[in-house]
Amino acid sequence: MPSEKPSRGTNRRTFLASAAALGASSLATAAVGQVPLEDVIGDRRRGNWDDQFDAKASRTAAAVSTRNPIFGPGASANLQQAVYDYETIVASGGWPRVETTVKLKIGVDEPAVAQLRKRLIIGGDLSRSAGISNSYDSLVEEGVKRFQARHGLPLDGVIGKFTLDALNVAADTRLMQLRTNLERVNAITEDLGQRYVMVNIPAAYIEAVENNRVVSRHTAIVGRISRQTPILDSKVYNVILNPYWTAPRSIIEKDIVPLMRKDPTYLTANKIRLFDGKNNEVDPATIDWNAEKAPNLIFRQDPSKINAMASTKINFHNPYAVYMHDTPQQGLFNKQSRFESSGCVRCQNIRDLSTWLLRDTPGWSRQKIEATIKSGESTPIELAGQVPIYFKYVTAWSAKDRIVQFRDDIYQMDGAKELALQTGLNQEPAVVDN
Known part of the structure; x- marks a missing residue:
């Protein structure tokens, strides 16, 4: 779905201001930068932090999981603690780059593994008791999985391209990312409500929150950089089972018309019908698909398993004409880079x-929902009480004490190009969807 670009909010100017604020500590970092890494790891300032960290959190991937919402009561305090911790890391010299030309995984014996161990120890993903060696053992593998969990990467315990790129983001850059996101979190001053839905765009996931606990998390597909998902606050008012899908003008022009030029049967095969302004159906064979402008018609897809929204559409008030929906392309949820929609x-x-969402709406049990979807009949349902929904842009947070999570700055709002690790991956899709 096309949308206006989100407000930049805290952007490059904030990032540069954070850099200036680092000031004196940057000088200290330069002075400490030549100290051997073994001394940095053993520095008393780090030791105090490590001792506290060991007492608070397990160094496993499972420990990253939490039922605490990103914007829970402790969100700001946890992020502030993360800023303090990373200031300590930066002042102590940061962490080393991991330089390797081979894929690091369990069983490998390479000098780069020693760098990896130091990187994981300084970042809090591996205990200092694991020591420094060239051996990629089970302890290192678990530390890598924990790092991957904190950065939204597949938990394979292997140092592939994206894990390596994330490892090699400098500590001072991560510190500035934390400061930028602390400002974003602190800017949320209103009461989010007892029940609400939160979409974190760069994390590409959804939280259903009730009484400050995450009831369920859902993997999401959000807008690619050329068709961004907007930042917004709204309320869910309606759920449609077996929805019709009306193609927006941008998708008609950019996707459907070029596909019709290649394959004149595309509309029929995808159950998309054309209607004029008086709701009269128009035969696609009567349209000149090579004309300079796309036809000024309504492109509407009937409910079906191949409908762009599949079984469900969730509507909320907004000026961008975006919504949440199901998809027939379930395999997309298994992808690492999930920035492929047109804004929805x-x-x-x-x-x-x-x-x-329909829990308090009389007559709409899970069984009734499933039976209605099976019927294939398009059925709009008004919620008994509207539920707040928030689309936010947060690339760093700590929903659990001293377990900091980072995500790719997909829309390049954080002000450092090395934080937009996956931006170049998002090509225009070959299929029509929102």
Whole structure:
């Protein structure tokens, strides 16, 4: 779905201001930068932090998981603690780059593994008791999985390209990212509500929150950089089962017309019908698809398993004409880079979310929802009480004490190009979807 670009909010100017604020500590970092890394790891300032960290959190991937929402009561305090911790890391010399030409994984014996161990120890993903060696053992593998969990990467315990790129983001850059996101979190001053839905755009996931606990999390597909998902606050008012899909003008022009030029049967095969302004159906064969402008018609897809929104559409008030929906392309949720929509948000396991949203709406049990979807009949349902929904842009947070999470700055709002690790991956899709 096309959308206006989100407000930049805290952007490059904030990032540069943070850099200036680092000031004196940057000078200290330069002076400490030549100190052997073994001394940095053993520095008393780090030791105090490590001792506290060991007492608070397990160094496993599972420890990263939490039912605390990103914007829970402790969000700001946890982020402030993370800023303090990373200031300590930066002042102590940061962490080393991991330089390797081979894929590092369990069983490998390479000098780069010693760099990796130091990097994981300084970042808090590996205990100092694991020591420094060239051996990629099970302890290192678990430390890598924990790092991957904190950065939204597949938990394979292997140092591939994206894990390596994330490892090699400098500590002072991560510190500035934390400061930028602390400002974003602190800017949320209103009461989010007892029940709400939160979409974190760069994390590409959805939280259903009730009484400050995450009831369910859902993997999401959000807008690519050329068609960004907007930042907004709204309320869910309506769920449509077996929805019709009306193609927006941008998708008609950029996607459907070029596809019709290649394959004149595309509309029929995808159950998309054309209607004029008086709701009269128009035969696609009567249209000149090579004309300079796309036809001024309504392109509407009937409910079906191949409908762009599949079983469900979730509507909320907004000026961007975006919404949340199901998708027939369930395999997309397994991808690492999930920035492929035209602005709308696709939600995995959307029936679970719909059931939660309709909980207080009489007559709409999970069984009734499933039976209605099976019928194929388009059915709009008004919520008994509207539920707040928030689309936010947060690339660093700590929903659990001293466990800091980072995500790719996909829309390049954080002001450092090395934080937009996956931006170049998002090509225009070959299929029509929102």
